Structures are given as C-alpha cells and as structure tokens.
Amino acid sequence: MPRELKFFQAVHEALDLCLDRYPSVYVMGLGVPDPKGVFGTTLGLQEKYGAERVLDMPTAENGMTGIAIGSALVGMRPVMTHQRVDFALLAMEQIVNQAAKWHYMFGGRARVPLVIRLIIGRGWGQGTQHSQSLQSWFAHVPGLKVVMPATPADAKGLLISSIEDDNPVLFFEHRWLHNIAGPVPPGLARTPLGKARVARPGRDLTIVSVSHMTLEALRAAEALARDGVSAEVVDVRTLRPLDRATILASVRKTGRLIVADTGWPTAGFSAELLALVAESAFADLKAAPQRVAQADCPMPSTPALANACYPRHYDIAALARRMLGRRPIRRPGRPPAAAPLDIPDDSFRGPF
Amino acid sequence: MTTPEDRKALWRQMLRIRLVEERIAELYKNQEMRCPVHLCIGQEAPAVGVCSRLRREDYVLSTHRSHAHYLAKGGDLKAMLAELYGRADGCCRGKGGSMHLLDLAVGFLGATPIVGSTIAIAVGAAFGSVLRGDKRVTVAFFGDAACEEGVFYESLNFALLKSLPVVFVCENNLYSVYSGLSVRQPGGRKIFQLARGCGVESAQSDGNDVLAVAELAARAVAKARSGGGPSFLEFKTYRWREHCGPAYDNDLGYRTQREFQDWRRRCPVAALREHLRADGALDDAEAARAEREMLSEIDAAVRSARKSPPPAPDQLLKGIYAGATATRKRIGGRKRCRAN
Numbered sequence: 001m002p003r004e005l006k007f008f009q010a011v012h013e014a015l016d017l018c019l020d021r022y023p024s025v026y027v028m029g030l031g032v033p034d035p036k037g038v039f040g041t042t043l044g045l046q047e048k049y050g051a052e053r054v055l056d057m058p059t060a061e062n063g064m065t066g067i068a069i070g071s072a073l074v075g076m077r078p079v080m081t082h083q084r085v086d087f088a089l090l091a092m093e094q095i096v097n098q099a100a101k102w103h104y105m106f107g108g109r110a111r112v113p114l115v116i117r118l119i120i121g122r123g124w125g126q127g128t129q130h131s132q133s134l135q136s137w138f139a140h141v142p143g144l145k146v147v148m149p150a151t152p153a154d155a156k157g158l159l160i161s162s163i164e165d166d167n168p169v170l171f172f173e174h175r176w177l178h179n180i181a182g183p184v185p186p187g188l189a190r191t192p193l194g195k196a197r198v199a200r201p202g203r204d205l206t207i208v209s210v211s212h213m214t215l216e217a218l219r220a221a222e223a224l225a226r227d228g229v230s231a232e233v234v235d236v237r238t239l240r241p242l243d244r245a246t247i248l249a250s251v252r253k254t255g256r257l258i259v260a261d262t263g264w265p266t267a268g269f270s271a272e273l274l275a276l277v278a279e280s281a282f283a284d285l286k287a288a289p290q291r292v293a294q295a296d297c298p299m300p301s302t303p304a305l306a307n308a309c310y311p312r313h314y315d316i317a318a319l320a321r322r323m324l325g326r327r328p329i330r331r332p333g334r335p336p337a338a339a340p341l342d343i344p345d346d347s348f349r350g351p352f
Numbered sequence: 353m354t355t356p357e358d359r360k361a362l363w364r365q366m367l368r369i370r371l372v373e374e375r376i377a378e379l380y381k382n383q384e385m386r387c388p389v390h391l392c393i394g395q396e397a398p399a400v401g402v403c404s405r406l407r408r409e410d411y412v413l414s415t416h417r418s419h420a421h422y423l424a425k426g427g428d429l430k431a432m433l434a435e436l437y438g439r440a441d442g443c444c445r446g447k448g449g450s451m452h453l454l455d456l457a458v459g460f461l462g463a464t465p466i467v468g469s470t471i472a473i474a475v476g477a478a479f480g481s482v483l484r485g486d487k488r489v490t491v492a493f494f495g496d497a498a499c500e501e502g503v504f505y506e507s508l509n510f511a512l513l514k515s516l517p518v519v520f521v522c523e524n525n526l527y528s529v530y531s532g533l534s535v536r537q538p539g540g541r542k543i544f545q546l547a548r549g550c551g552v553e554s555a556q557s558d559g560n561d562v563l564a565v566a567e568l569a570a571r572a573v574a575k576a577r578s579g580g581g582p583s584f585l586e587f588k589t590y591r592w593r594e595h596c597g598p599a600y601d602n603d604l605g606y607r608t609q610r611e612f613q614d615w616r617r618r619c620p621v622a623a624l625r626e627h628l629r630a631d632g633a634l635d636d637a638e639a640a641r642a643e644r645e646m647l648s649e650i651d652a653a654v655r656s657a658r659k660s661p662p663p664a665p666d667q668l669l670k671g672i673y674a675g676a677t678a679t680r681k682r683i684g685g686r687k688r689c690r691a692n
Contacts, residue, residue, distance in 0.1 A: 063506025070476020106454045107445030108671040166674035263439045
C-alpha cells in the first residue's frame with residue numbers, strides 16, 4: 001500500500017525537502033509563518049529552518065517580487081507565495097518585464113531561479129477578486145514557466161522540479177485540490193516540467209485538462225464509461241513549456257478533443273489548445289474540438305449565480321455525448337442538499 | 353578626504369565617460385547603432401563619485417540611462433559599444449541594447465528601463481548578500497521620477513525592515529522625459545526628505561560636484577558594509593542632451609535656454625579639472641595627454657565593436673530559458689548558509 005498524503009501535505013513536503021537540501025532556497029510570502037501556514041503548506045517550516053529562510057513579508061507584492069528576483073540574481077532560490085493569484089497581479093511588472101526577460105535580454109549571462117506559488121480560489125462566495133484563474137496570462141509570456149499540478153504526487157514532484165529549475169516558474173495550486181489525498185513517493189521524487197500525463201487511457205475522445213479540471217475530467221470519463229464511451233484524459237501539468245506531442249498523439253488517436261480549463265475561454269489557454277489541434281491535427285479530427293471553461297463573466301459571490309459559472313464533470317460529459325451523437329443529459333439545475341456545488345467536499349467548512 | 357591622486361582618478365573617469373558619450377552621439381547619426389540611447393552627458397559625477405567608493409565585487413543596478421554607471425563600475429567598453437551596435441560580442445550578445453547593460457565580472461548586475469523597477473531588484477541583491485553572508489554593498493541608481501513609483505516605497509520599507517546593505521542613489525535631473533518636476537511632484541518637495549520621512553538616513557549634495565558625491569557615498573557605503581543598513585542620497589544634476597538620442601532638444605520649449613546654460617556652466621568635468629589645475633595637480637600637457645589616450649582607447653573600442661559579427665540568426669529562439677543545470681553541486685546542496 002503506497003503512502004498517501006493530502007495535496008497540501010505534498011506541497012509542504014516538497015518545501016521541507018528543498019529547504020533541507022539547498023541552503024540557497026528560502027520561502028517568503030504574506031502569512032507563510034502564520035498559524036494557518038498558507039492552508040497548511042508552510043506550517044512549522046519557520047521553526048525548523050529559522051526566520052531568515054522562512055519569512056513573512058510586507059504587503060508589497062510588486063516590490064517583494066523584485067526583491068526575490070534580485071536575490072535570485074546573486075545565488076538564492078526564492079519561493080514566493082501568494083494566497084490568491086489575484087494578489088499577484090500587483091507584481092505583473094516584475095514578473096513579466098523583469099523575471100521573464102532577464103535571462104534572454106542579458107544574452108544568457110544571468111538566471112532568475114524563482115518560484116511563485118499562486119493559489120486559485122473557487123466556491124464559497126469567493127467573488128470577483130478571489131477566484132480568478134489567470135494561468136493564460138502567464139503562459140502567454142516567453143521566459144516564464146507555468147505549472148498546474150492536479151495530484152498530490154505532482155504537487156510535490158512538480159514543486160521540487162520548479163525549485164530546482166533555473167527559470168521563473170509560476171506554480172498554480174487550486175484551492176479545491178489542497179485536501180485531496182493520493183499516493184506520494186518519499187524523498188526528492190521529481191515530476192519533470194514540460195511533460196503531460198495520460199491520467200486515463202481511452203479510445204473515443206480526448207479530454208485535455210488542467211489542475212482541478214483533471215478531477216472533473218476523470219469523473220466525466222467514469223460516467224461516460226458507464227455508457228460505453230472510452231475517454232482518454234490528458235493532464236497538462238505544465239502549460240509552458242507545453243507537451244504538444246502527448247496532446248497531439250492522443251487527439252490523433254481519438255479524433256475528438258474537449259479541453260477542460262479552470263479559466264475563461266476568450267483568448268485563454270483552452271483557445272491555445274484548440275488552435276494547436278486545428279493547426280497540427282486537423283485531418284485527424286472527427287468532430288470540431290470543444291472546450292469547457294469558466295463562464296465568460298466576472299465571478300459573482302452568491303452560490304445562486306456562481307454555481308453556474310464553474311464547470312463540472314457533467315458539463316464535460318454532456319459535451320462529450322453531444323460530440324459523439326449520444327442522447328443529451330440534463331445538468332443538475334440546483335445542488336442536491338447532499339452535494340453542494342460551492343465546496344470541494346464535506347471537509348471544507350469555509351471561509352476561504 | 354581625497355588625495356590629489358584620488359581626485360585625478362575621478363576626473364579621468366568622468367572625462368572618459370564624457371568622451372565615450374560624445375563619440376556615441378557623433379556615431380549615432382550613421383544609423384548603425386539601431387537602439388534608443390539615453391546619454392548621460394552632464395550627469396557623470398554621481399556615477400563616478402559613488403562607484404569610486406565601491407569595491408569591484410559590490411553590486412550596482414541601473415536604469416535606461418546607464419552608460420555612466422556601467423563604465424564607472426568598470427564595465428567593459430568594447431562590450432558596451434558592441435552591444436549598442438547589436439553585435440555578437442556585445443555585453444548582452446546584442447539582445448539587450450543600450451538600455452540593458454551588464455558586466456558581472458565587475459558586479460554590474462544589470463540595467464533596465466522600466467522606471468523604478470531595479471530599485472527593488474537592488475534591494476533583493478542586498479538581501480541575497482545578507483542571506484549568503486557576504487560583505488557586498490549594493491547601489492541602486494535611479495532618477496527623480498522613480499520616487500513617484502510605488503515600488504520605490506516598497507523597496508525602502510523592506511531595506512529598512514531588514515537593515516540591508518544598500519545605498520539608494522537618486523540622480524535628480526529635474527525631468528521625466530519632457531515633464532518637469534512641477535507637474536509631477538508638489539512644490540517645495542525635497543526628495544531626500546521624502547526618503548528621510550520613510551525612516552532612511554538621507555542626505556543630498558550638488559550632483560555636479562564629484563568630490564561632494566564621493567564624500568557622501570563613502571559614508572553611506574561604509575555604513576552599509578558595517579551592517580548599519582540603507583542610506584539615501586540625492587544628487588541634483590542635469591542632462592545636457594535630449595532625453596533619448598544624440599541631439600540637443602532645448603528648441604522644444606520644455607525647458608529654457610537659460611536653465612540649460614546655467615547648468616552647462618557648472619560642468620562637473622571642467623569644474624574638477626579647474627580645481628586640479630589650481631592645486632597644481634594637473635597641468636595642461638598631462639590633461640591633453642590623458643585625453644589623447646582615452647580617445648585612442650575609444651577609437652579602438654569602436655573599431656572592435658564594428659568588426660564584431662552580428663549574432664547568428666538561430667540565436668533568436670535560443671536563450672529564452674536557462675538550461676537544465678540544476679545539479680546539487682550547481683545550486684549548492686547541503687552546505688550550510690549563515691541562516692543556520
């Protein structure tokens with residue numbers, strides 16, 4: 001029986017191992033050493049490694065990102081943490097103009113080994129400024145790497161690889177993944193950047209998913225299997241650099257593609273994947289590629305409206321059935337009392 | 353206090369930078385340097401005065417107007433000119449241009465043109481020095497407009513919080529492109545007092561008096577190196593040429609001819625030369641010989657830069673990411689740093 005950890009514990013273990021192994025690593029972010037320890041991911045690390053290497057920071061996202069960059073230029077390996085992606089928008093200047101460009105614009109003579117952990121909120125009334133899923137913004141920029149783990153093993157393995165990487169890496173953690181459990185190998189078990197994962201093999205249809213949508217895609221694939229549809233699920237894991245080969249190989253095999261993204265559809269990462277298959281696998285397509293994404297509007301707070309914004313497994317399954325010419329199924333209109341739609345599972349009691 | 357030799361070295365540094373910049377202005381018309389240049393003619397003293405008080409391994413970060421900082425810190429002249437020509441031997445292999453100079457061999461960590469951004473990066477370098485336990489001092493050069501950016505305050509705050517070995521050097525040349533201070537900051541504002549209000553020990557002096565600059569810098573650098581934390585220095589100075597490009601632009605009307613002439617009369621290079629001459633430390637023959645030597649060094653650097661090939665076309669898509677070199681050795685596994 002392999003050892004199981006929750007996703008947040010896997011993140012914690014990766015940080016712990018890297019702090020222990022590499023004296024150049026330090027962990028910084030608002031609330032990192034506080035009693036909640038960024039959803040448990042940093043608990044106890046300051047006690048273990050000292051306040052110089054595990055530290056809180058002023059509420060100055062842009063300046064502190066510049067400071068992290070400067071320290072990286074002289075040999076440190078900072079891991080920054082933002083409790084929401086939305087807060088990191090204040091740091092876009094340092095991330096996009098400075099960190100992303102530094103290696104290229106100085107002719108390869110300098111490196112910025114920097115990890116920025118960004119947490120995507122969802123549900124429980126998070127509203128417009130605590131729920132955005134802006135991975136596409138970062139994936140647009142040459143020089144940045146963008147990582148979105150979906151399992152505890154990848155949370156650990158991808159975080160270790162990100163910390164060991166010599167480039168700025170945006171590491172997205174979905175709030176609804178923090179409490180899921182799964183097998184996690186011990187030690188410095190790395191997941192390489194730039195490699196997608198076939199999470200479930202199939203023949204009839206490919207669902208390419210990121211982050212939490214991989215869980216939804218797997219649930220959809222299970223439901224489809226009960227109807228005799230064999231769906232393959234490809235977990236992207238790294239949006240940039242993108243593993244085009246694995247995605248294209250799957251789509252060439254099945255001839256059908258659904259992209260399941262946590263972000264908005266317009267000019268988003270899902271659009272990039274549709275463009276990829278249109279450009280490179282057009283002749284293999286048996287149906288027009290489709291996507292499931294967040295509703296194209298700012299996120300309202302009330303569950304009465306927000307529940308319709310977040311895509312779920314039945315949205316993916318319904319779309320798949322339509323693509324395959326199957327009888328449509330109805331989306332649950334209202335959450336059944338036993339399965340509310342604004343929380344990931346029963347362990348989540350709010351508020352964020 | 354400076355010795356005559358020390359003062360002569362300061363004069364030579366300023367003159368060399370002046371001659372390089374004038375040569376760039378002259379060559380720019382040939383349309384071979386195809387990148388924006390922000391010349392520092394008229395404001396050589398803060399760069400030279402401050403860098404003269406740094407060690408080779410100390411760090412400097414700068415802005416779009418960085419030629420003087422780069423050269424004063426000891427940056428390689430040939431590599432700088434080759435960069436302006438967009439050649440393979442440029443300090444950034446042609447990918448940076450005038451606004452992105454770097455010479456790691458002398459601690460010149462980089463220059464970028466987004467106003468204020470390198471202030472934070474400089475504070476980060478100083479933070480890195482503390483974490484690594486080295487004794488380096490970092491200098492952030494920036495202009496008066498950078499003090500209007502939020503990142504300026506964020507940087508000062510953290511430098512103070514952690515008592516970091518950093519010196520903030522504000523070259524106040526009165527203009528942000530064509531926008532004077534009066535349309536950007538409240539009347540009567542003294543920038544160094546603003547920094548003092550944030551809690552950073554601050555001082556100012558005439559930015560065209562390199563001896564005054566060097567004196568303040570020496571104090572700030574010594575304080576930083578001994579663990580005393582950050583300082584802020586404001587030096588009022590003036591750029592003679594246009595904001596960007598080789599020409600004069602007083603005809604545009606954003607500043608007066610009179611203001612320009614007043615500042616020009618206070619040339620930092622000529623003032624120190626007069627001072628040295630009056631002291632009997634520099635005669636005309638020696639000055640002329642020094643200038644001839646510098647001009648021939650610059651000639652050679654220009655020739656070398658123009659001879660350098662352009663980067664190969666395949667360099668376009670290379671170097672976007674640093675390669676996978678994350679071995680335990682490279683990133684320093686196990687060895688305990690001062691934090692533990």
